[in-house]
Amino acid sequence: MRIDTIETRAPTAPVSSTEDDVLRQIEQAVLDHRLPPGTKLKEVQLAEVFGVKRGTIRKVLTRLANSRLVVQLPNRGASVASPSVEEGRDLFAARRAIESAIIEILVRRNDPALMGQLRTLLENEQKAYQLGDHKLALPLSVDFHRQLAKLAGNSVLEEFLNDIIRRTPLVILSHLGSDSENACRNHEHEGIVDAIAAGDFNKASLIMNEHLLHIENQISDKTEEHQSDLAALLLSN
Amino acid sequence: MRIDTIETRAPTAPVSSTEDDVLRQIEQAVLDHRLPPGTKLKEVQLAEVFGVKRGTIRKVLTRLANSRLVVQLPNRGASVASPSVEEGRDLFAARRAIESAIIEILVRRNDPALMGQLRTLLENEQKAYQLGDHKLALPLSVDFHRQLAKLAGNSVLEEFLNDIIRRTPLVILSHLGSDSENACRNHEHEGIVDAIAAGDFNKASLIMNEHLLHIENQISDKTEEHQSDLAALLLSN
DNA sequence: TGATATATTATTGTTAACAATATTTAACTC
DNA sequence: GAGTTAAATATTGTTAACAATAATATATCA
Numbered sequence: 386m387r388i389d390t391i392e393t394r395a396p397t398a399p400v401s402s403t404e405d406d407v408l409r410q411i412e413q414a415v416l417d418h419r420l421p422p423g424t425k426l427k428e429v430q431l432a433e434v435f436g437v438k439r440g441t442i443r444k445v446l447t448r449l450a451n452s453r454l455v456v457q458l459p460n461r462g463a464s465v466a467s468p469s470v471e472e473g474r475d476l477f478a479a480r481r482a483i484e485s486a487i488i489e490i491l492v493r494r495n496d497p498a499l500m501g502q503l504r505t506l507l508e509n510e511q512k513a514y515q516l517g518d519h520k521l522a523l524p525l526s527v528d529f530h531r532q533l534a535k536l537a538g539n540s541v542l543e544e545f546l547n548d549i550i551r552r553t554p555l556v557i558l559s560h561l562g563s564d565s566e567n568a569c570r571n572h573e574h575e576g577i578v579d580a581i582a583a584g585d586f587n588k589a590s591l592i593m594n595e596h597l598l599h600i601e602n603q604i605s606d607k608t609e610e611h612q613s614d615l616a617a618l619l620l621s622n
Numbered sequence: 623m624r625i626d627t628i629e630t631r632a633p634t635a636p637v638s639s640t641e642d643d644v645l646r647q648i649e650q651a652v653l654d655h656r657l658p659p660g661t662k663l664k665e666v667q668l669a670e671v672f673g674v675k676r677g678t679i680r681k682v683l684t685r686l687a688n689s690r691l692v693v694q695l696p697n698r699g700a701s702v703a704s705p706s707v708e709e710g711r712d713l714f715a716a717r718r719a720i721e722s723a724i725i726e727i728l729v730r731r732n733d734p735a736l737m738g739q740l741r742t743l744l745e746n747e748q749k750a751y752q753l754g755d756h757k758l759a760l761p762l763s764v765d766f767h768r769q770l771a772k773l774a775g776n777s778v779l780e781e782f783l784n785d786i787i788r789r790t791p792l793v794i795l796s797h798l799g800s801d802s803e804n805a806c807r808n809h810e811h812e813g814i815v816d817a818i819a820a821g822d823f824n825k826a827s828l829i830m831n832e833h834l835l836h837i838e839n840q841i842s843d844k845t846e847e848h849q850s851d852l853a854a855l856l857l858s859n
Numbered sequence: 860t861g862a863t864a865t866a867t868t869a870t871t872g873t874t875a876a877c878a879a880t881a882t883t884t885a886a887c888t889c
Numbered sequence: 890g891a892g893t894t895a896a897a898t899a900t901t902g903t904t905a906a907c908a909a910t911a912a913t914a915t916a917t918c919a
Contacts, residue, residue, distance in 0.1 A: 478723070
């Protein structure tokens with residue numbers, strides 16, 4: 386994998402970008418697996434690609450390392466992280482705990498204005514689904530979870546959830562090779578909102594947990610397939 | 623507050639320190655309120671105090687900003703953070719959710735070897751309390767929570783809890799002026815371990831929540847005192 | 860004096876050159 | 890050819906000088 390493939394424009398005219406731009410672009414390249422796990426991220430190369438100084442790249446790489454998308458080793462630079470299956474499990478387990486806490490807050494809040502906002506989110510999602518627009522539906526379904534966190538009004542939980550959401554695609558990627566349809570099922574989102582509106586924390590939390598487990602199981606199922614493939618290979622020797 | 627007071631040795635012979643050393647020392651100075659919230663952290667000054675290059679200080683300051691102990695503003699440098707009461711509330715609420723999740727894992731695990739390790743932690747704590755050694759007891763009581771997270775084996779939850787624990791003293795400091803006895807009550811720790819051993823998640827979680835709420839209330843009680851003091855002042859005008 | 864503009868200084872931000880380290884290549888031995 | 894050492898190269902890490910910005914002090918004028 387050559388790193389210059391992450392620039393979609395002609396590389397002869399490097400676009401001068403700010404630090405945040407570079408960050409977003411590299412992050413996107415990682416999540417689109419144009420930069421697969423393990424890829425070495427060389428500073429001068431990246432600096433040339435984005436038309437920035439090496440110092441900028443350096444800062445971006447440490448920021449990416451903070452969010453675990455990149456691993457930095459002393460004197461050996463940075464590469465795209467290859468999170469373990471354990472990390473994936475931990476990430477999902479933590480996510481269930483955090484989203485449960487968020488729902489608890491929302492139920493206790495019992496704010497009608499808030500419920501209106503949630504309904505709007507659902508409608509936008511549904512429209513995208515009905516149009517069959519998957520490119521649009523995926524980000525919207527992720528956004529549903531983010532907005533739930535924001536509306537709960539706990540900045541710490543919100544940060545934590547965003548951290549998890551940022552890391553999740555790479556974990557999936559590392560063990561499946563592609564970020565296949567892990568979009569949320571819209572009717573479950575609707576069920577969650579209904580339960581919150583009804584003030585039923587247990588139900589809302591239950592649906593959310595099933596919802597998240599569903600996504601997680603899609604992944605671990607395929608991981609097991611991978612493992613059995615490997616077992617078959619070993620036995621055929 | 624002069625920054626050079628954070629070096630306990632004679633400042634004439636600056637001790638050469640590694641980046642992590644500097645980080646720890648500044649962090650400790652913040653948590654000991656030798657550097658109170660709002661204190662400007664000037665790069666050259668800090669570099670001289672610790673006998674390191676400005677670049678080192680720069681990296682340390684961004685790391686501290688990542689853990690919210692320090693705030694960085696473009697072209698205006700870094701200062702010790704002054705977290706809001708809301709942030710304090712959010713931090714405690716998030717902590718309850720996370721420690722509950724940790725307990726759930728531990729209960730489900732039901733590992734006798736693990737329970738032995740928890741008992742050892744309790745004993746060490748109890749010894750320190752019986753000796754009346756508060757200087758020792760406080761870190762041990764914090765460590766109990768950290769170890770619980772570690773033993774649960776979820777690296778994400780462990781990181782999140784450590785993040786919260788790191789930020790908590792500054793929040794308390796910012797609204798009380800001193801990190802007064804917020805040590806945990808040891809018998810509650812014992813109750814938590816007992817309930818985990820008995821496989822009673824609800825009970826363990828309940829005690830933990832009460833335990834954390836107790837610490838939180840100590841703080842908000844005093845904050846309200848502050849507020850009423852202010853109200854009295856305003857009325858006396 | 861008090862307010863505003865200007866110069867001075869202090870502080871943060873950036874960069875290009877250098878140093879240190881790791882990686883690759885080539886040369887050599889067996 | 891496999892393995893080992895040594896040179897050459899590539900890559901990361903550090904630094905000191907410079908640039909840009911903000912904060913402070915001084916001067917000017919009503």
